[in-house]
Amino acid sequence: xxxxxxxxxxxxxxxxxxxxxxxxxxxxxxxxxxxxxxxxxxxxxxxxxxxxxxxxxxxxxxxxxxxxxxxxxxxxxxxxxxxxxxxxxxxxxxxxxxxxxxxxxxxxxxxxxxxxxxxxxxxxxxxxxxxxxxxxxxxxxxxxxxxxxxxxxxxxxxxxxxxxxxxxxxxxxxxxxxxxxxxxxxxxxxxxxxxxxxxxxxxxxxxxxxxxxxxxxxxxxxxxxxxxxxxxxxxxxxxxxxxxxxxxxxxxxxxxxxxxxxxxxxxxxxxxxx
Numbered sequence: 001x002x003x004x005x006x007x008x009x010x011x012x013x014x015x016x017x018x019x020x021x022x023x024x025x026x027x028x029x030x031x032x033x034x035x036x037x038x039x040x041x042x043x044x045x046x047x048x049x050x051x052x053x054x055x056x057x058x059x060x061x062x063x064x065x066x067x068x069x070x071x072x073x074x075x076x077x078x079x080x081x082x083x084x085x086x087x088x089x090x091x092x093x094x095x096x097x098x099x100x101x102x103x104x105x106x107x108x109x110x111x112x113x114x115x116x117x118x119x120x121x122x123x124x125x126x127x128x129x130x131x132x133x134x135x136x137x138x139x140x141x142x143x144x145x146x147x148x149x150x151x152x153x154x155x156x157x158x159x160x161x162x163x164x165x166x167x168x169x170x171x172x173x174x175x176x177x178x179x180x181x182x183x184x185x186x187x188x189x190x191x192x193x194x195x196x197x198x199x200x201x202x203x204x205x206x207x208x209x210x211x212x213x214x215x216x217x218x219x220x221x222x223x224x225x226x227x228x229x230x231x232x233x234x235x236x237x238x239x240x241x242x243x244x245x246x247x248x249x250x251x252x253x254x255x256x257x258x259x260x261x262x263x264x265x266x267x268x269x270x271x272x273x274x
């Protein structure tokens with residue numbers, strides 16, 4: 001782990017964010033590749049995977065993003081330490097709220113007549129991919145912001161913490177890639193097409209990661225706001241998208257256990273490595 005940390009410390013932080021988020025994208029592709037070996041997936045497994053994803057995102061939102069944002073604010077904005085985290089969190093949630101209302105998409109496990117966003121004639125496959133793309137924006141942003149923060153030498157944001165976050169996001173991206181590709185395969189898409197769209201859903205993460213890293217490097221005063229912004233965006237996704245998708249069948253208990261497992265994994269990663 002020390003060698004990995006030294007490697008990221010020795011390169012440009014924007015490049016570090018790009019490498020880390022490319023890793024999370026490739027893990028998504030690895031998960032989507034399982035569609036070449038399986039044609040069907042038990043609904044309980046899917047709900048458990050989605051629950052795990054939600055748990056990782058919630059834990060990352062606090063341990064990797066909100067907590068460092070609050071600690072930084074105590075030094076950067078004495079007397080107003082609550083404000084950057086609160087404002088950033090609200091703006092992040094509102095940003096995803098607007099995207100959710102404007103971007104046409106269809107959540108996993110939802111019927112085609114339940115698509116959200118502006119009206120469109122896009123195929124169900126494209127709508128599913130857009131839904132997961134919306135989900136992945138805050139994940140890539142979070143990783144990029146944390147790498148940018150670590151490069152500034154802030155003691156509350158470290159490269160080990162940023163690496164831990166990237167690993168956690170990568171772990172939850174593996175089942176996520178499978179969870180996107182498999183419904184497409186079950187709906188009749190070819191294995192290649194299912195894999196292609198499954199991995200494509202995470203291509204936005206490197207883009208968001210680079211944007212997040214550049215934003216905090218060149219505008220240091222917004223750092224705690226940016227960390228909280230990413231947290232707010234991720235919490236919005238969990239509450240608006242991930243949890244409802246796991247509550248539409250009889251496997252809700254499996255989803256809850258998956259959520260607990262995901263939270264524990266991310267919490268342990270962040271505390272042990274960060």
